[in-house]
Amino acid sequence: MLIYEHSRPGRNGAPQAPVSKADLSDIPPELLRRGRAGLPEVSELQAVRHYTRLSKKNFSIDTHFYPLGSCTMKYNPRACNSLAMLPGFLSRHPLTPDRHSQGFLACMYELQSMLCEAMGMTAFSLAPMAGAQGEFAGIKMISAYHKANNDDARKEILVPDAAHGTNPATATMCGYSVREIPTLDSGDVDFEALQTAVGPQTAGLMLTNPSTLGVFERQIEKIAAIVHEAGGLLYYDGANLNAILGKIRPGDMGFDVIHTNLHKTFSTPHGGGGPGSGAVGVADRLKPFLPLPIVADDNGNYRRLTEQDAPRSIGHLSAFMGNAGVLIRAYIYMRLLGKAGMERVAEFATLNANYMMAEAKRRGFQLAIPERRASHEFIITLKKEASEFHVTAMDFAKRLLDLGYHAPTTYFPLLVPECLLIEPTESEAKEALDGFMDALEQIRGEARNHPEIVTTAPHTLPVKRLDEVSAARKLDLAWKAEPPA
Amino acid sequence: MLETIGIRNTDELFEEIPSHLKVSGLEGIPQGMTEMEVSRLMHQRAAENRQAVCFIGAGAYEHHIPAAVWQLTTRGEYYTAYTPYQAEASQGTLQLTYEFQSMITALTDMDVSNASLYDGASALAEAVLMAVRGNRKSKSRRIIIPRTVHPAYRKTADTIVSGQNIELVEVDYDRASGTVQLDAIKQAAGDDITAVVIQQPSFFGTLEDVDAITDWAHQNNALVISITNPLSIAVLKPPGQWGGNGADIACGDGQPLGAPLSSGGPYYGFLCCSKALVRQMPGRIVGRTTDVDGKEGFVLTLQAREQHIRRSKATSNICTNQGLVVTASTIHMAILGPQGLENTAAACHANTRELVAQLSTIDGVRTAFNGPIFHESVLLLDRPADEVLEALIAQGILGGYDLAADYPELGSAILVCATELRTEEDMMAYRTELQAILAVETRHKETA
Numbered sequence: 001m002l003i004y005e006h007s008r009p010g011r012n013g014a015p016q017a018p019v020s021k022a023d024l025s026d027i028p029p030e031l032l033r034r035g036r037a038g039l040p041e042v043s044e045l046q047a048v049r050h051y052t053r054l055s056k057k058n059f060s061i062d063t064h065f066y067p068l069g070s071c072t073m074k075y076n077p078r079a080c081n082s083l084a085m086l087p088g089f090l091s092r093h094p095l096t097p098d099r100h101s102q103g104f105l106a107c108m109y110e111l112q113s114m115l116c117e118a119m120g121m122t123a124f125s126l127a128p129m130a131g132a133q134g135e136f137a138g139i140k141m142i143s144a145y146h147k148a149n150n151d152d153a154r155k156e157i158l159v160p161d162a163a164h165g166t167n168p169a170t171a172t173m174c175g176y177s178v179r180e181i182p183t184l185d186s187g188d189v190d191f192e193a194l195q196t197a198v199g200p201q202t203a204g205l206m207l208t209n210p211s212t213l214g215v216f217e218r219q220i221e222k223i224a225a226i227v228h229e230a231g232g233l234l235y236y237d238g239a240n241l242n243a244i245l246g247k248i249r250p251g252d253m254g255f256d257v258i259h260t261n262l263h264k265t266f267s268t269p270h271g272g273g274g275p276g277s278g279a280v281g282v283a284d285r286l287k288p289f290l291p292l293p294i295v296a297d298d299n300g301n302y303r304r305l306t307e308q309d310a311p312r313s314i315g316h317l318s319a320f321m322g323n324a325g326v327l328i329r330a331y332i333y334m335r336l337l338g339k340a341g342m343e344r345v346a347e348f349a350t351l352n353a354n355y356m357m358a359e360a361k362r363r364g365f366q367l368a369i370p371e372r373r374a375s376h377e378f379i380i381t382l383k384k385e386a387s388e389f390h391v392t393a394m395d396f397a398k399r400l401l402d403l404g405y406h407a408p409t410t411y412f413p414l415l416v417p418e419c420l421l422i423e424p425t426e427s428e429a430k431e432a433l434d435g436f437m438d439a440l441e442q443i444r445g446e447a448r449n450h451p452e453i454v455t456t457a458p459h460t461l462p463v464k465r466l467d468e469v470s471a472a473r474k475l476d477l478a479w480k481a482e483p484p485a
Numbered sequence: 486m487l488e489t490i491g492i493r494n495t496d497e498l499f500e501e502i503p504s505h506l507k508v509s510g511l512e513g514i515p516q517g518m519t520e521m522e523v524s525r526l527m528h529q530r531a532a533e534n535r536q537a538v539c540f541i542g543a544g545a546y547e548h549h550i551p552a553a554v555w556q557l558t559t560r561g562e563y564y565t566a567y568t569p570y571q572a573e574a575s576q577g578t579l580q581l582t583y584e585f586q587s588m589i590t591a592l593t594d595m596d597v598s599n600a601s602l603y604d605g606a607s608a609l610a611e612a613v614l615m616a617v618r619g620n621r622k623s624k625s626r627r628i629i630i631p632r633t634v635h636p637a638y639r640k641t642a643d644t645i646v647s648g649q650n651i652e653l654v655e656v657d658y659d660r661a662s663g664t665v666q667l668d669a670i671k672q673a674a675g676d677d678i679t680a681v682v683i684q685q686p687s688f689f690g691t692l693e694d695v696d697a698i699t700d701w702a703h704q705n706n707a708l709v710i711s712i713t714n715p716l717s718i719a720v721l722k723p724p725g726q727w728g729g730n731g732a733d734i735a736c737g738d739g740q741p742l743g744a745p746l747s748s749g750g751p752y753y754g755f756l757c758c759s760k761a762l763v764r765q766m767p768g769r770i771v772g773r774t775t776d777v778d779g780k781e782g783f784v785l786t787l788q789a790r791e792q793h794i795r796r797s798k799a800t801s802n803i804c805t806n807q808g809l810v811v812t813a814s815t816i817h818m819a820i821l822g823p824q825g826l827e828n829t830a831a832a833c834h835a836n837t838r839e840l841v842a843q844l845s846t847i848d849g850v851r852t853a854f855n856g857p858i859f860h861e862s863v864l865l866l867d868r869p870a871d872e873v874l875e876a877l878i879a880q881g882i883l884g885g886y887d888l889a890a891d892y893p894e895l896g897s898a899i900l901v902c903a904t905e906l907r908t909e910e911d912m913m914a915y916r917t918e919l920q921a922i923l924a925v926e927t928r929h930k931e932t933a
Contacts, residue, residue, distance in 0.1 A: 059566065
């Protein structure tokens with residue numbers, strides 16, 4: 001039932017708004033609204049009950065295991081939220097002068113410094129508001145760098161075919177054409193193909209390492225060398241940082257610019273789709289181009305750099321300072337973990353993934369890249385089950401929901417047929433991992449004996465499978481009041 | 486677990502990584518803290534931000550937010566949920582987003598909305614890109630952006646669209662009214678213009694002639710991109726009602742509808758458009774449909790526009806949006822309802838008028854522009870704005886936003902705003918302090 005269906009004319013949460021003193025006589029009538037906005041009219045209790053009930057129709061980390069590859073759904077400590085919501089942070093207007101905002105800016109400065117250390121980069125900007133905006137900032141910096149060198153011939157960004165969709169979409173937004181590099185069965189980039197593709201037209205290469213196939217790119221030094229020799233730069237997509245945090249740093253691998261997804265690696269909540277943060281870090285040569293604002297330490301006084309300080313910056317990506325509240329949460333998380341905690345992240349995330357992979361193999365599931373060590377995630381291909389039982393990876397995913405597990409990422413990366421990309425994160429206990437593997441086995445049994453249970457799943461959720469085709473054909477994107485009869 | 490994997494220790498998990506590249510430890514990271522210790526630290530840091538009575542708006546407004554809004558929003562089921570790709574396990578987020586789309590389209594009087602962009606400034610950038618894709622009658626890729634549009638929005642749009650061979654044409658404002666004149670737009674437009682951006686109320690709080698500009702743009706095959714404060718359109722004419730046919734694209738920042746100031750974010754950008762442009766829309770969109778039993782349900786739809794399907798040919802690279810803030814905003818709008826939003830907007834307007842009336846009785850303070858304002862106004866001071874604002878903050882008053890950097894031609898000018906949260910006493914205190922500061926400085930000047 002929609003909130004609109006609870007609506008009755010004249011009802012409202014009266015104590016929540018000032019008593020009307022609507023004197024709009026100074027505004028020309030032709031600039032005023034015609035007719036009241038069609039918003040629901042409900043009591044506060046009705047709204048509270050409605051949205052509490054709706055929340056129960058969601059899976060979430062707090063209620064379910066989310067082994068969602070490439071998205072790092074780890075536990076979000078509650079302290080990060082409650083401390084970020086202290087009135088001293090929430091009530092700070094973004095245009096408050098810096099000298100009266102030293103507490104906030106100190107957190108931002110230290111966050112920049114900790115990210116530099118953990119990533120092996122020279123400088124960080126916290127401006128980008130999500131991974132995709134971090135990618136945008138990164139490629140824009142690469143573009144600004146080449147422009148500053150009067151190097152106008154570089155029109156192409158190289159992207160492995162296993163890459164996230166945001167990579168090629170970002171390159172396009174920055175005015176580049178995209179050239180895809182194939183991936184070998186081993187999961188490594190096809191180096192020969194890369195060698196052929198690299199040249200004076202190459203602006204840069206975007207790489208995720210470990211790749212979206214859940215394996216570490218072993219030729220990374222050779223790749224960095226060949227791109228750099230050709231005058232291109234190396235971009236690191238930070239989606240899979242959880243696999244290497246505290247073990248190896250993108251800067252040491254030769255990357256010139258990276259974005260981090262603070263809502264993945266540093267545990268800020270996904271919030272049903274956002275907000276995120278895509279802080280960007282750079283090596284020396286890209287430092288002048290970092291997006292603004294950046295927080296600097298002037299002898300113990302923190303201040304935000306402006307265009308006057310950084311005339312070659314690519315500029316601003318938001319009206320103020322990006323997703324500041326998200327940044328505070330990431331800062332708190334890093335302070336809670338500290339050095340030892342952060343060094344353990346990749347260790348436990350990788351241990352959990354490799355344990356699940358070994359269990360999957362033991363239980364007779366086919367691995368996409370069986371000969372390799374998993375990173376923080378791994379891929380099962382259900383090709384065999386699909387052909388024998390006529391049950392797809394999507395069916396498995398939907399049936400998992402019935403059994404109380406959020407589905408892994410399905411059909412990505414696009415290279416592996418009928419795939420499940422599984423990422424347990426470091427947060428989960430062994431029992432959760434075993435429970436998930438038991439569920440997968442149960443579903444395979446069902447697929448063999450009663451495939452209709454699987455192909456028509458889910459059965460226990462608020463709705464069954466939804467008609468996406470008619471949703472796209474007969475667009476219903478907003479509730480409209482029935483016209484009066 | 487090690488045994489199952491067939492290894493002796495966790496180091497073996499990383500054996501594929503070249504050993505000379507590995508780090509032995511993160512030396513520059515401080516040691517971890519307990520929750521108690523971190524709590525102490527953060528309380529201290531929060532206290533180091535000076536608390537002051539806020540008279541700054543300039544794109545971020547301090548409003549009352551019902552207690553229920555963030556209590557509900559931070560329920561784990563919303564706070565820790567993922568993007569609703571698995572629709573059956575995400576009906577809460579999906580239905581809520583559909584309700585958001587319903588409310589924001591009702592407020593803007595537009596046909597469709599997406600599920601949010603990052604903030605108002607980046608939403609403007611996406612609106613510009615969308616207009617360039619959507620206006621097939623225009624070849625010029627030239628967009629008119631008056632200087633009455635928020636300076637930070639103009640900067641952000643420039644950063645984001647500049648790689649795509651698009652020209653943002655700045656048009657100056659009329660010094661007397663603080664609005665952009667249609668004649669100035671016509672002059673800048675030349676033969677072919679792709680779209681005209683109008684912010685209402687303008688960055689100065691002045692009111693643009695939106696009907697005339699919209700109609701002129703449409704007669705000249707240009708699209709109209711509106712930027713509005715979504716609270717203001719509870720009483721002001723919404724974009725869908727501008728001119729004869731309404732704006733084509735409506736964007737802005739959703740912050741006034743339930744997001745705390747929070748140093749500038751997270752807020753959310755809203756983006757609405759006419760039906761004709763829906764396939765040019767960036768970002769996620771939720772649609773209502775049915776399940777196999779005919780029961781109502783909600784899904785992400787028109788995904789073929791998006792990066793995870795269309796890759797380099799997508800309408801935008803956006804993936805993560807501002808879902809949680811949209812959750813808060815939807816609950817906020819539901820609790821306030823149309824009457825509550827109307828009363829709030831009217832109270833902000835009344836307070837700002839009251840403040841401006843009070844302050845402009847002081848010697849050395851006058852309003853910058855003639856003509857109507859909404860919710861925000863520019864005041865001219867006969868002393869340097871930065872010094873006056875600094876003296877005010879020492880008295881616990883954030884007196885306004887200094888316009889010197891973006892509008893040096895105005896001289897010493899500040900942008901002030903008093904939302905519904907400001908009381909008579911707050912405004913009297915501001916008047917008293919400002920008067921005292923200006924008087925002291927006048928005396929200093931006389932003795933010097």
